[in-house]
Amino acid sequence: xxxxxxxxxxxxxxxxxxxxxxxxxxxxxxxxVGRLCLTRPSDSPSNHVIDIRTPNFLIGTSRGAxxxxxxxxxxxxxxxSWINVSFESFLEQTPxxxxxxxxxxxxxxxxxxxxxxxxxxxxxxxPLDAREMPPNGNSHVSASCMRGxxxxxxxxxxxxxxxxxxxxxxxLSDTPFTVAPHSQKRLTKSIExxxxxxxxxxxxxxxxMDDSFSESTSAALNVFVHMAGGTSTSARRAFSxxxxxxxxxxxADAVKPLLCLDEGVAGYAFDLAAxxxxxxxxxxxxxxxxxxxxxxxxxxIEPLSFLSLTPTLDELxxxxxxxxxxxxxxxxxxxxxxxxxxxxxxxxGVDVFDAGWAVKAADIGxxxxxxxxxxxxxxxxxxxxxxxxxxxxxxxxxxxxxxxLSDAFLAGHNGTSSSKTPxxxxxxxxxxxxxxxxxxxxxxVQSHQAQSDDGTSREQFLPPFTRAYxxxxxxxHEMSAHTLLVAHNVVILDALLTGVRTILSGHAxxxxxxxxxxxxxxxxxxxxxxxxxxxxxxxxxxxxxxYARGKGRLLREAQKEKDVRL
Amino acid sequence: MQFxxxxxxxxxxxxxxxxxxxxxITMLPTFMPVATQAAIKGLTPQQVxxxxxxxxxxxxxxxNLRPGIKVLDEVGGAHKFQGWNRNLLxxxxxxQLVSLSKFTNIxxxxxxxxxxxxxxxxxxxxxxSISIQHSIGADIIMQLDDVVSSLTVxxxxxxxxxxxxxxxxxxxxxxxxxxRKDKQNLFAIVQGGLDPALRDICLDAMIxxxxxxxxxxxxxxxxxxxxxxxxxxxxxxxxxxxRYSMGVGFAEDLLVCVALGVDMADCVFPTxxxxxxxxxxxxxxxxxxxxxxxxxxxxxxxxCPCPTCASGMSRAVLHHIVTIETAGAHALTIHNLxxxxxxxxxxxDAILEGRFPEYLKSFFFDYFGDTGYPEWCVNALxxxxxxxxxxxxxxxS
Numbered sequence: 001x002x003x004x005x006x007x008x009x010x011x012x013x014x015x016x017x018x019x020x021x022x023x024x025x026x027x028x029x030x031x032x033v034g035r036l037c038l039t040r041p042s043d044s045p046s047n048h049v050i051d052i053r054t055p056n057f058l059i060g061t062s063r064g065a066x067x068x069x070x071x072x073x074x075x076x077x078x079x080x081s082w083i084n085v086s087f088e089s090f091l092e093q094t095p096x097x098x099x100x101x102x103x104x105x106x107x108x109x110x111x112x113x114x115x116x117x118x119x120x121x122x123x124x125x126x127p128l129d130a131r132e133m134p135p136n137g138n139s140h141v142s143a144s145c146m147r148g149x150x151x152x153x154x155x156x157x158x159x160x161x162x163x164x165x166x167x168x169x170x171x172l173s174d175t176p177f178t179v180a181p182h183s184q185k186r187l188t189k190s191i192e193x194x195x196x197x198x199x200x201x202x203x204x205x206x207x208x209m210d211d212s213f214s215e216s217t218s219a220a221l222n223v224f225v226h227m228a229g230g231t232s233t234s235a236r237r238a239f240s241x242x243x244x245x246x247x248x249x250x251x252a253d254a255v256k257p258l259l260c261l262d263e264g265v266a267g268y269a270f271d272l273a274a275x276x277x278x279x280x281x282x283x284x285x286x287x288x289x290x291x292x293x294x295x296x297x298x299x300x301i302e303p304l305s306f307l308s309l310t311p312t313l314d315e316l317x318x319x320x321x322x323x324x325x326x327x328x329x330x331x332x333x334x335x336x337x338x339x340x341x342x343x344x345x346x347x348x349g350v351d352v353f354d355a356g357w358a359v360k361a362a363d364i365g366x367x368x369x370x371x372x373x374x375x376x377x378x379x380x381x382x383x384x385x386x387x388x389x390x391x392x393x394x395x396x397x398x399x400x401x402x403x404x405l406s407d408a409f410l411a412g413h414n415g416t417s418s419s420k421t422p423x424x425x426x427x428x429x430x431x432x433x434x435x436x437x438x439x440x441x442x443x444x445v446q447s448h449q450a451q452s453d454d455g456t457s458r459e460q461f462l463p464p465f466t467r468a469y470x471x472x473x474x475x476x477h478e479m480s481a482h483t484l485l486v487a488h489n490v491v492i493l494d495a496l497l498t499g500v501r502t503i504l505s506g507h508a509x510x511x512x513x514x515x516x517x518x519x520x521x522x523x524x525x526x527x528x529x530x531x532x533x534x535x536x537x538x539x540x541x542x543x544x545x546x547y548a549r550g551k552g553r554l555l556r557e558a559q560k561e562k563d564v565r566l
Numbered sequence: 567m568q569f570x571x572x573x574x575x576x577x578x579x580x581x582x583x584x585x586x587x588x589x590x591i592t593m594l595p596t597f598m599p600v601a602t603q604a605a606i607k608g609l610t611p612q613q614v615x616x617x618x619x620x621x622x623x624x625x626x627x628x629x630n631l632r633p634g635i636k637v638l639d640e641v642g643g644a645h646k647f648q649g650w651n652r653n654l655l656x657x658x659x660x661x662q663l664v665s666l667s668k669f670t671n672i673x674x675x676x677x678x679x680x681x682x683x684x685x686x687x688x689x690x691x692x693x694x695s696i697s698i699q700h701s702i703g704a705d706i707i708m709q710l711d712d713v714v715s716s717l718t719v720x721x722x723x724x725x726x727x728x729x730x731x732x733x734x735x736x737x738x739x740x741x742x743x744x745x746r747k748d749k750q751n752l753f754a755i756v757q758g759g760l761d762p763a764l765r766d767i768c769l770d771a772m773i774x775x776x777x778x779x780x781x782x783x784x785x786x787x788x789x790x791x792x793x794x795x796x797x798x799x800x801x802x803x804x805x806x807x808x809r810y811s812m813g814v815g816f817a818e819d820l821l822v823c824v825a826l827g828v829d830m831a832d833c834v835f836p837t838x839x840x841x842x843x844x845x846x847x848x849x850x851x852x853x854x855x856x857x858x859x860x861x862x863x864x865x866x867x868x869x870c871p872c873p874t875c876a877s878g879m880s881r882a883v884l885h886h887i888v889t890i891e892t893a894g895a896h897a898l899t900i901h902n903l904x905x906x907x908x909x910x911x912x913x914x915d916a917i918l919e920g921r922f923p924e925y926l927k928s929f930f931f932d933y934f935g936d937t938g939y940p941e942w943c944v945n946a947l948x949x950x951x952x953x954x955x956x957x958x959x960x961x962x963s
Contacts, residue, residue: 062891063886063887063890063891064883064886064887065887065891065893065894066893067891067892067893068608068892068893068896069893069896070608070609070613070873070874070893070896070897070900071873071874071877071879071897072613072616072873072877072900073613089886090886092886093860093861097860097861097882097886100861100863100882101863101880102863109878110880110882110883111883112877112878112879112883146890399633399637400636400637400640402640402641427610427612431610431611431612431649432612433612433615433651434612434613434615434616436616437615437616437617437618438616438617438618438871438872438904438907439618439911440618440907440908440910440911440912440914441593441911441912441914441915441918442914442915442918443572443582443584443593443914443915443918444593444618444911444914446584446591446593447590447591447592447593447620462612462649462651463646463649465610465649466641466647468633468637468641468647469604469647469648469649471633472603472604472632472633472637472647473603473604473605475632476603476628476632478603478605478607478608479607479608479892479895479896480605480606480607480608480609480610482892483608483609483610483892483896484610552682553682554631554682554683555682555683555684555685558683558684
């Protein structure tokens with residue numbers, strides 16, 4: 001064991017891929033397009049460049065797995081190019097089991113991600129988890145795993161990161177998950193610690209100096225930093241300032257050759273989960289961003305008069321970014337609606353979003369159905385009601401609905417090149433027949449020959465899975481429902497961001513592009529329900545099915561349906 | 567159905583057959599995974615097909631409740647509903663009436679049970695079972711039989727057997743007049759409990775009806791370790807009809823059944839045990855929940871072609887997610903289905919190549935060499951001329 005870790009450390013110097021971000025256009029605040037390029041070292045087994053056009057998204061993992069996906073689905077899924085792994089679930093064992101993985105790209109290999117296709121980042125905590133936690137210390141963070149809370153020290157984190165060799169690592173951040181409000185003193189401590197902890201991860205790797213083969217001095221760990229400062233704009237400014245400050249003395253020596261911390265930072269991360277939970281923000285009238293999942297229920301939905309970000313959240317992000325260079329990627333986790341994504345692109349210029357909300361929608365049986373920009377003729381909802389952003393497939397109205405999951409997209413099977421409506425390429429809407437099934441005996445070839453002989457030209461796409469089928473799977477508690485819905489929802493999110501990029505890069509004049517984009521965002525807000533009421537109803541239905549399981553379920557459900565009708 | 571025996575084992579009664587149905591060719595002997603509610607747990611039909619599986623089972627009882635016949639009629643059957651383009655088999659719904667329903671009262675007319683929707687008495691007749699199966703549209707459908715537990719003794723067993731024969735006639739009549747005989751194939755179910763005399767009477771009656779049925783299932787024997795009934799049936803059933811042993815899924819049971827002359831079997835075991843964290847291997851089942859797998863960087867079986875093992879997914883990763891993440895269930899379900907298919911595919915090759923007895927011996931040695939051979943397996947295989955104990959030093963348990 002000790003030996004494998006030693007070998008790992010010896011490899012490190014030359015193994016970091018190089019992450020670059022090229023901002024095609026954009027200013028300090030406002031919509032922007034760019035590309036994030038990950039170039040693996042020339043001697044790596046997969047000599048590939050991964051190119052992600054921004055704005056784009058990442059998908060988080062649960063216990064190291066993309067939720068509801070088997071590995072073959074992760075590899076064949078459309079749209080997934082950045083996967084974030086939260087390490088904390090692995091703290092159940094000491095040392096954490098992934099650190100036993102040998103070979104190059106241990107994190108990719110341990111979890112089965114494709115290093116020619118997937119950028120894999122590593123954070124200690126799950127950015128969507130904002131539950132209350134014991135306080136952090138001066139040099140440790142409280143992390144959560146199934147066996148309880150674990151203290152992770154700076155040294156631990158640094159060694160996990162160096163051993164696992166993620167493409168991108170998130171520096172530890174002192175975000176208080178204790179009961180709010182937090183004192184001025186606590187905030188000050190939080191930004192000081194966060195800066196110091198960042199500096200610790202930016203310390204050069206010892207072996208790098210000896211590595212005569214590392215021709216590129218810039219091949220350092222790619223570090224993203226959480227923008228600390230909580231709900232205080234001044235604390236946020238102070239934190240950003242500390243990143244830009246020229247370092248002297250011991251501090252400078254520690255991170256040599258960096259002149260300031262920001263030089264070693266590859267990107268800025270904003271975890272909205274902590275802000276969503278904060279009482280300070282909850283007081284502002286923003287039901288669509290301030291609700292916590294546990295308090296959501298259909299009875300609580302208020303009619304929503306405005307959909308844009310609260311000035312407060314907006315101001316917080318601006319306060320952090322104001323003094324920082326513009327050409328670094330900005331990542332936001334725990335967004336909760338397409339509306340919020342569009343506003344963050346329009347008003348701030350965020351480059352990467354996490355897909356957690358789309359996965360959660362799949363968890364509770366919602367098939368997303370929206371499109372950006374909204375095509376003409378798509379606006380008329382019945383009775384001038386706004387359209388839902390998806391379908392709650394628990395609803396009985398889908399029991400006989402034999403069409404594919406989205407109205408805004410066609411199934412591959414039904415798509416024609418002449419149609420203006422785009423095709424949804426997901427595994428639910430555009431399933432593809434397997435090309436090379438496993439043979440288990442010599443004679444198995446007969447089973448497959450006959451199939452291919454039948455239809456001389458097999459269609460590219462099989463008929464889509466229908467809403468009626470998904471409705472059935474949800475009510476029978478079949479896991480396949482969630483697999484298909486994650487595949488679909490992720491593609492719909494991908495299409496949203498592709499739509500954004502197309503508008504923003506489709507006009508020679510940047511101001512014109514921005515005006516058109518802003519107009520399309522407004523139109524999107526007018527057409528689609530930003531209160532996301534469909535998610536709340538679905539969550540209630542999901543709970544009903546979950547709790548009704550077991551003997552006598554059908555009777556209980558029939559009874560309930562009768563009660564609803566009365 | 568076109569059914570052709572391609573090869574026979576020189577020693578045992580095992581055989582390789584080619585069964586052509588409306589949705590393609592399935593090579594036998596084969597194991598049929600169970601998609602109770604029109605989905606193999608957690609997988610998509612494309613994934614299942616990619617594993618080399620060409621025949622799965624749906625449960626009539628469940629599909630009749632959800633999504634219901636109306637939905638299936640509207641969409642044009644269960645194949646289209648679930649997006650499965652390969653062969654499909656449905657049971658009659660009778661077994662679940664007995665195993666799941668609160669009270670079931672069997673009368674000559676049919677099975678009277680409490681509707682799970684409203685508790686009201688509902689009758690499932692043989693005619694209705696067939697007509698539900700017509701709506702589902704499976705390539706192979708089953709007669710409704712009068713199921714009694716294999717523990718039942720006394721006159722009830724005989725009554726159930728005789729009634730099953732009478733119900734078969736009603737099922738045949740319903741099927742004949744449906745006009746679906748070209749697409750759907752009716753199988754009879756041989757009953758008779760553990761009583762060889764009763765089973766013989768049942769066999770006589772059902773073989774008499776050979777021209778009206780395309781295959782035979784052997785019922786009421788899945789639970790026990792007594793394979794005498796299966797041997798008795800397989801010996802007497804006509805060789806130009808497929809033989810289906812219902813509810814058999816353990817690898818050793820499967821191979822014994824194949825040796826006795828069985829062509830098809832189904833069971834929820836491999837998919838269910840996957841959800842509980844157990845991977846099936848040629849060296850016996852592997853419970854990945856156990857602490858000893860925590861740090862194991864090995865795959866379940868490095869020779870296994872399933873996507874889980876082929877991706878190098880380690881036992882450590884599986885230990886971390888099984889029974890917690892759905893992805894853990896998917897990974898093991900995929901693996902276990904491929905394991906079942908490999909056991910049966912290996913049997914097909916061995917029969918074709920005239921080395922099936924050796925295949926049995928090496929399988930049992932790998933699978934049970936450490937713990938000892940189950941006595942019933944040794945006895946059952948001796949009855950078809952294979953002596954597992956010959957030349958090996960393995961205890962019998």
